[in-house]
Amino acid sequence: MNVQARLIRQLSATKPLMAWTFALGVCSSVSLLLQAHFMAIGIGILFLRVPQHTNLFTFDAGLAVTFLARSVFGAVSGWIAARFAANAKLDMRSRWMSQLFTLSSTKIERMQTGELITTAVTGVDNLESYLARYLPQSVEAVLVPAVLLLYILRLDWISAALLVVTAPLIVFFMILLGNGADSVAHKQWHVLEDLSSRFLEMIEGLMALKLFSRSADAKRVLFRIGDANRVATMKTLRVAFLSAFVLELFATLGTAAVALALGLRLIHAELAFTPALTVLLLTPEFFQPIRALGSEFHAGLNGLAAAESLFQLLDEPNEDVDARNIPGTMANGLPDIRFTDIRLRYPGEKEDSLCSLNLTIHPEERIAIVGPSGCGKTTLLRLLSGSLSPSAGIIEVGGKQVQTLASPAWRKLVTLLNQQPHIFSGSVRENLQMAVPVGEMVEDDQLHEALRKAGLNTWFRSLPNGLDTRIGDGGRTVSGGEAQRIAIARAWLRQSPLLLLDEPTAHLDPLTAADIETALEELMANRTVIVVTHDPGLASRMDRVIFLTSHGFSTGCETPLEYRFAD
Numbered sequence: 001m002n003v004q005a006r007l008i009r010q011l012s013a014t015k016p017l018m019a020w021t022f023a024l025g026v027c028s029s030v031s032l033l034l035q036a037h038f039m040a041i042g043i044g045i046l047f048l049r050v051p052q053h054t055n056l057f058t059f060d061a062g063l064a065v066t067f068l069a070r071s072v073f074g075a076v077s078g079w080i081a082a083r084f085a086a087n088a089k090l091d092m093r094s095r096w097m098s099q100l101f102t103l104s105s106t107k108i109e110r111m112q113t114g115e116l117i118t119t120a121v122t123g124v125d126n127l128e129s130y131l132a133r134y135l136p137q138s139v140e141a142v143l144v145p146a147v148l149l150l151y152i153l154r155l156d157w158i159s160a161a162l163l164v165v166t167a168p169l170i171v172f173f174m175i176l177l178g179n180g181a182d183s184v185a186h187k188q189w190h191v192l193e194d195l196s197s198r199f200l201e202m203i204e205g206l207m208a209l210k211l212f213s214r215s216a217d218a219k220r221v222l223f224r225i226g227d228a229n230r231v232a233t234m235k236t237l238r239v240a241f242l243s244a245f246v247l248e249l250f251a252t253l254g255t256a257a258v259a260l261a262l263g264l265r266l267i268h269a270e271l272a273f274t275p276a277l278t279v280l281l282l283t284p285e286f287f288q289p290i291r292a293l294g295s296e297f298h299a300g301l302n303g304l305a306a307a308e309s310l311f312q313l314l315d316e317p318n319e320d321v322d323a324r325n326i327p328g329t330m331a332n333g334l335p336d337i338r339f340t341d342i343r344l345r346y347p348g349e350k351e352d353s354l355c356s357l358n359l360t361i362h363p364e365e366r367i368a369i370v371g372p373s374g375c376g377k378t379t380l381l382r383l384l385s386g387s388l389s390p391s392a393g394i395i396e397v398g399g400k401q402v403q404t405l406a407s408p409a410w411r412k413l414v415t416l417l418n419q420q421p422h423i424f425s426g427s428v429r430e431n432l433q434m435a436v437p438v439g440e441m442v443e444d445d446q447l448h449e450a451l452r453k454a455g456l457n458t459w460f461r462s463l464p465n466g467l468d469t470r471i472g473d474g475g476r477t478v479s480g481g482e483a484q485r486i487a488i489a490r491a492w493l494r495q496s497p498l499l500l501l502d503e504p505t506a507h508l509d510p511l512t513a514a515d516i517e518t519a520l521e522e523l524m525a526n527r528t529v530i531v532v533t534h535d536p537g538l539a540s541r542m543d544r545v546i547f548l549t550s551h552g553f554s555t556g557c558e559t560p561l562e563y564r565f566a567d
């Protein structure tokens with residue numbers, strides 16, 4: 001289905017928007033006819049003394065009423081279009097965002113952050129312009145000329161015939177131009193996405209660029225893509241101006257032809273003054289909506305190019321599954337989790353990252369996963385956290401077979417602490433509250449208790465505004481150890497029965513690492529814990545150590561994963 005048809009079908013706001021535009025367009029066209037009619041009669045009475053049954057005042061009043069009615073219909077139509085477009089924009093942005101949050105982490109990792117930002121921000125805004133301006137204008141460009149043509153046909157068939165000949169010429173040239181313009185607009189959109197990605201990447205890697213003295217190179221690359229964006233934008237504008245020119249040319253020629261034909265017949269007294277003037281007044285109005293569509297051509301192309309990007313993400317299949325077999329609460333703790341012959345291959349990869357994985361995790365067991373770099377430790381945690389689904393094999397939770405753990409019900413039971421927890425730009429309170437489900441109230445006392453348990457008492461006392469102190473990007477800087485402790489405080493608030501730790505002390509100095517491990521000890525009590533670590537000290541404190549061997553996946557799965565148990 002083409003993008004335009006999909007937009008109309010899938011965005012609930014588009015159908016009522018088109019219906020309203022249609023209804024108001026009919027009302028506006030009728031007022032326009034009456035306005036032209038009254039004006040022609042009024043001019044006839046005033047200047048040529050054309051005899052009429054009614055006096056001039058009646059026509060003046062009629063003219064004023066129709067003029068007012070047209071302005072009101074126009075204003076209401078604009079207001080409705082803006083409202084529906086804003087609703088559609090909200091609808092699209094929220095659907096797009098929820099889809100983004102339901103996609104697996106591997107899919108998100110393959111997407112470019114800059115592209116995603118451009119699509120979510122500029123793309124949705126372009127779509128709003130398309131819906132508020134281009135779509136209503138396309139309805140009017142068909143409706144108004146059709147109504148006017150029927151009326152003109154009643155008054156003077158020759159003028160109607162001239163309009164019927166010129167209008168399709170405009171449509172024909174617009175289609176010709178539109179075909180070329182479509183690819184130009186798409187190209188411009190992709191260049192813009194590329195520019196955003198590179199720019200974001202440069203900002204993120206600013207320190208590394210400075211340290212390697214490569215800032216000038218990055219600037220050159222950015223300048224090159226910026227220039228490509230300028231060229232692409234100019235190309236789309238050129239097409240837009242060309243289309244406007246074609247429209248103006250044919251509209252002017254059409255009006256001139258009608259005026260000439262009317263003038264000649266007036267001179268030869270083959271046509272009465274009032275219908276001739278009415279037709280003459282209506283002819284520019286016949287072309288007006290088509291010309292207005294030409295000036296919205298650019299907005300239309302940009303909107304459609306953006307819509308294609310938006311639909312691309314919306315079309316990604318959602319991997320979350322029906323979670324009937326997954327327990328939704330931790331009332332009785334977490335049951336056994338059993339993996340049998342699990343195999344996992346990342347999309348687009350030639351080799352499995354995990355293969356023949358057989359593992360049973362018992363309730364409240366504490367397991368360390370160790371092994372060489374790249375052997376699949378993090379992949380195993382992703383599988384357990386429900387961010388990845390296995391390519392093959394059997395998963396059982398509490399003896400019940402499930403296809404995957406990728407479900408919201410499962411994720412509620414899991415807390416994942418990784419090497420570098422993300423601190424969001426916001427207050428300490430916001431950063432902690434995000435650990436609990438939306439709508440669930442957390443008292444300040446509970447936040448203080450979580451901070452204390454995470455060993456952040458001293459740090460918290462140093463904050464100028466307590467829980468309202470802004471941290472993260474643009475706020476107070478948080479060290480690696482503090483960030484890890486904030487993550488531990490979040491885990492305390494979350495209270496999930498399965499705790500997954502991915503090298504929680506990897507980037508910390510030995511003293512801080514030891515402190516963090518102490519803070520983790522209390523958290524790990526009475527929970528099922530899986531910790532990925534290269535630290536023999538931490539591993540030895542677990543109930544069981546599992547060694548993942550690299551040949552489990554790197555040499556084509558000849559040997560199953562090997563498990564060794566601690567003493």
Ligand SMILES: Nc1ncnc2c1ncn2[C@@H]1O[C@H](COP(=O)(O)OP(=O)(O)OP(=O)(O)O)[C@@H](O)[C@H]1O
Pocket residue numbers: 106109346347349353371372373374375376377378379380
């Ligand atoms: N998103 C991905 N797409 C494709 N391949 C991936 C992806 N993530 C990881 N891999 C590959 O899967 C394999 C296992 O990676 P994983 O991160 O699980 O290893 P690891 O044992 O945790 O390594 P480390 O100890 O270095 O963190 C690696 O070969 C890696 O290149």
